[in-house]
Amino acid sequence: MDRLKKAGRFLCSMKCAVILLVILAVACTAGSLIPQGQTAAYYTANYAESLAGAILLFHLDDVFHCWWFVGLTLFLCVNLLACNVLRFPALRKRMKEGFTATKRIAEWDGVPAAVTVEEPEEIFKRLGFRNVTRGVMAVARPAQTEDSAGSAEGAAGPESVPTRYAVRRRAGVWGAWLCHLGMLVVIAGFGLGQMFQVQYSVYGVPGQTKPIGNTGYELRIDDFRVKLREDDTVEQYETDMTVMRAGENPAAAGASGTETTEIGITGADETVGTAGVTGAAGETGIAGTVSVNHPLTIYGMKFYQNSTGWAANVQIYKGSELLQEGVICAGEYALIEDMEGLAVVLNAFYPDYVRGEDGMPATASPALHNPGYLYTLYYNDRILGMNVLTEDEIITVEDYGIRFTNPQQYTLIQIKRDPFTPVAAAGGLLVMLSLVLAFYLPPEEVWAVQRSDGTWLLAGRSRKAGAYFLEELSKYGGKAPAGLPEKDGNKQTE
Amino acid sequence: MDSSQFLAIENTLFTAVMVLYLVSMVLYFVFFAMKNEKAAQLAGWVITAAFVLHTAALVVRGVGARRLPMTNQYEFATSFAWGICLCFLVFVRKYHFRALGTFVTPVIFLLIGYAAMQSREVRELMPALRSNWLGIHVSTAIVSYGAFGVSFAVSLMFLLKQGRENHDFWKKNIPDYDRLDIISYRAVSLGFLFLTFVIITGAIWAERAWGSYWSWDPKETWSLITWIIYALYLHLRLNKGWRGRRAAWFAVIGFVCVLFTYIGVNTFIPGIHSYA
Numbered sequence: 019m020d021r022l023k024k025a026g027r028f029l030c031s032m033k034c035a036v037i038l039l040v041i042l043a044v045a046c047t048a049g050s051l052i053p054q055g056q057t058a059a060y061y062t063a064n065y066a067e068s069l070a071g072a073i074l075l076f077h078l079d080d081v082f083h084c085w086w087f088v089g090l091t092l093f094l095c096v097n098l099l100a101c102n103v104l105r106f107p108a109l110r111k112r113m114k115e116g117f118t119a120t121k122r123i124a125e126w127d128g129v130p131a132a133v134t135v136e137e138p139e140e141i142f143k144r145l146g147f148r149n150v151t152r153g154v155m156a157v158a159r160p161a162q163t164e165d166s167a168g169s170a171e172g173a174a175g176p177e178s179v180p181t182r183y184a185v186r187r188r189a190g191v192w193g194a195w196l197c198h199l200g201m202l203v204v205i206a207g208f209g210l211g212q213m214f215q216v217q218y219s220v221y222g223v224p225g226q227t228k229p230i231g232n233t234g235y236e237l238r239i240d241d242f243r244v245k246l247r248e249d250d251t252v253e254q255y256e257t258d259m260t261v262m263r264a265g266e267n268p269a270a271a272g273a274s275g276t277e278t279t280e281i282g283i284t285g286a287d288e289t290v291g292t293a294g295v296t297g298a299a300g301e302t303g304i305a306g307t308v309s310v311n312h313p314l315t316i317y318g319m320k321f322y323q324n325s326t327g328w329a330a331n332v333q334i335y336k337g338s339e340l341l342q343e344g345v346i347c348a349g350e351y352a353l354i355e356d357m358e359g360l361a362v363v364l365n366a367f368y369p370d371y372v373r374g375e376d377g378m379p380a381t382a383s384p385a386l387h388n389p390g391y392l393y394t395l396y397y398n399d400r401i402l403g404m405n406v407l408t409e410d411e412i413i414t415v416e417d418y419g420i421r422f423t424n425p426q427q428y429t430l431i432q433i434k435r436d437p438f439t440p441v442a443a444a445g446g447l448l449v450m451l452s453l454v455l456a457f458y459l460p461p462e463e464v465w466a467v468q469r470s471d472g473t474w475l476l477a478g479r480s481r482k483a484g485a486y487f488l489e490e491l492s493k494y495g496g497k498a499p500a501g502l503p504e505k506d507g508n509k510q511t512e
Numbered sequence: 513m514d515s516s517q518f519l520a521i522e523n524t525l526f527t528a529v530m531v532l533y534l535v536s537m538v539l540y541f542v543f544f545a546m547k548n549e550k551a552a553q554l555a556g557w558v559i560t561a562a563f564v565l566h567t568a569a570l571v572v573r574g575v576g577a578r579r580l581p582m583t584n585q586y587e588f589a590t591s592f593a594w595g596i597c598l599c600f601l602v603f604v605r606k607y608h609f610r611a612l613g614t615f616v617t618p619v620i621f622l623l624i625g626y627a628a629m630q631s632r633e634v635r636e637l638m639p640a641l642r643s644n645w646l647g648i649h650v651s652t653a654i655v656s657y658g659a660f661g662v663s664f665a666v667s668l669m670f671l672l673k674q675g676r677e678n679h680d681f682w683k684k685n686i687p688d689y690d691r692l693d694i695i696s697y698r699a700v701s702l703g704f705l706f707l708t709f710v711i712i713t714g715a716i717w718a719e720r721a722w723g724s725y726w727s728w729d730p731k732e733t734w735s736l737i738t739w740i741i742y743a744l745y746l747h748l749r750l751n752k753g754w755r756g757r758r759a760a761w762f763a764v765i766g767f768v769c770v771l772f773t774y775i776g777v778n779t780f781i782p783g784i785h786s787y788a
């Protein structure tokens with residue numbers, strides 16, 4: 019039982035938090051220095067055998083998703099929660115009862131920050147304290163400085179003396195507590211997001227309509243623009259698109275929900291404004307434009323302009339007769355329908371094709387000067403050939419001719435649905451605000467006790483600024499009575 | 513004036529700034545080694561002048577490049593040095609603590625030296641970098657790193673003070689342990705608050721640009737590690753036994769992490785941030 023209690027106490031302690039945070043920092047270091055998500059062969063090839071073994075054994079190849087990292091994070095959450103639950107009553111009590119003249123002055127060691135003849139209320143107001151309470155308290159006479167009269171009074175036992183007391187920013191006690199709560203919300207939002215978010219990506223060229231995973235929606239790419247600057251660097255990628263329920267594509271009447279490759283449907287003449295949503299929901303779906311850094315939310319899904327690549331039209335001839343034509347993106351394959359088992363893969367595309375010094379294909383510039391198509395031809399999984407084809411060349415296999423034309427850039431749209439992003443965002447905001455509260459709006463107290471000679475001893479307390487707060491207090495401390503030291507309070511009262 | 517003229521002016525200003533930082537560093541050393549108060553006073557003037565010219569250099573570059581000058585290693589290194597100088601000047605004013613200059617100016621000078629070694633070419637931004645969030649993200653990073661730079665210097669003084677408590681010079685010019693601890697704490701709190709802001713604005717920007725607000729990219733991970741180190745500092749300070757020396761060590765380690773996040777990650781680990 020004792021052990022259980024001890025364990026429980028440890029779980030709620032700051033010591034436990036410190037240990038967990040140190041381990042998490044070390045784990046993050048490992049996760050950033052060891053390349054993540056590679057194959058086992060990669061580690062055995064790049065690290066000493068024992069090290070590679072350790073990496074795989076402790077899942078250091080995927081630190082941030084492995085069970086022990088998630089476990090430690092959960093452990094930290096429990097720790098945070100326990101800490102906050104336990105501290106809540108004490109903090110509430112501190113807010114309600116912790117800031118009183120009686121309590122503060124009784125705990126005071128009697129060392130003043132300043133001695134003054136002025137009414138302390140005025141001084142406190144100058145310091146920014148608004149509600150100054152006047153009171154009378156039974157205290158042991160505060161220590162007198164040696165040159166003041168009646169030092170014997172100090173030993174005279176408790177007596178009633180006038181006091182002044184003020185406190186400000188009491189809510190500051192909640193700073194750390196709210197920060198912990200905010201962290202819990204961030205971690206919860208992130209964790210739930212990781213568990214429940216869904217992501218898809220759709221790529222294609224203008225005119226293509228593709229399903230968005232199994233959401234029942236499809237996405238039509240209406241136009242794709244790569245905006246270049248004068249020096250040929252890319253300024254922006256922009257896709258005009260329409261999202262609609264599957265089967266509602268008006269421009270492709272009769273198209274099934276699968277990958278359709280209508281060629282020749284060009285984008286709408288008018289580009290739809292910037293990231294605004296135009297068009298009515300319903301039959302025509304919702305149209306909009308996404309560009310890098312300007313995502314768009316449609317039907318609860320968020321669309322991002324993610325990347326781009328090259329695509330081309332692939333044409334299959336038999337003799338001079340065009341049998342088949344479709345769009346193929348780099349990395350995709352096309353099956354020759356007329357001859358089972360025959361397929362062509364467009365491995366890569368070079369807009370300004372040259373042969374590099376090493377004999378490998380390369381591109382001299384990003385501009386479309388001399389298109390080169392690197393292809394591989396397969397017949398029943400056997401490679402028939404691999405080469406680079408330029409614009410007017412045709413590959414011939416038996417009676418068939420294969421040709422690539424009309425190179426154009428395709429757009430890759432990433433689609434994401436994560437209902438927990440706002441949760442994490444709210445947590446982040448809470449952490450931010452609570453840190454301002456914790457660091458810049460901490461509770462501050464000032465008090466004064468009148469001595470028998472009518473002078474006042476001023477003192478104050480700020481957990482954050484310590485000696486510097488007292489210095490400020492002594493600076494504002496008003497006129498000191500003749501012969502008394504103006505500054506007397508470099509000692510921290512904490 | 514065209515862009516190249518602005519950049520030529522910036523170049524001249526940058527050289528002047530580098531020389532002034534060097535001079536102020538030497539003067540602060542003279543102050544420290546020879547206990548020469550005049551040198552400290554002069555150093556204060558020189559570093560203030562350096563800061564003014566540095567600000568002008570950044571503005572001129574911003575005008576020349578027609579964007580915030582905070583997007584490549586050179587621009588960020590020089591802004592980082594500027595941030596430390598800004599925080600230094602603020603802290604010196606607030607805490608009347610000139611000797612801090614002896615410890616801060618070498619850090620500023622190292623960063624300016626690092627900046628001088630980087631390419632100063634103005635390159636157009638790739639689309640992912642063209643975001644207002646980038647401006648907020650990087651400006652907050654400059655303040656945060658600047659404040660951590662100051663806390664690093666103060667904590668070093670804390671650690672070096674041991675054994676020298678009774679030297680006249682240290683007694684007169686270096687605050688007592690309590691005050692050093694508070695100054696370092698104030699600097700860390702400012703840095704921590706801003707680092708939190710940096711991480712959050714970075715997450716918002718990443719979400720908009722890449723569709724994911726946190727992807728354990730090495731730069732993100734290292735900013736988290738730095739953040740954890742300073743969170744540890746904050747908690748250790750709450751414990752009486754750990755306050756002071758041990759906390760000071762954490763502030764020093766924290767700043768090493770800051771430098772690694774900024775320079776080391778780009779140099780040693782590839783990731784989406786490798787262009788910055």
Ligand code: HEM
Binds near residue numbers: 032193195198457
């Ligand atoms: C990611 C995790 C954590 C973060 C970011 C965090 C952050 C903070 C911050 C910013 C403060 C204020 C420090 C100051 O005012 O100087 C603080 C205080 C504190 N933290 Fe944490 N903390 C974390 C975890 C924990 C855990 C798990 C515990 C549990 C035991 C804990 C216990 C405390 C205590 C007792 C204080 C002092 C509260 C006060 O002054 O009122 N912290 N924390």
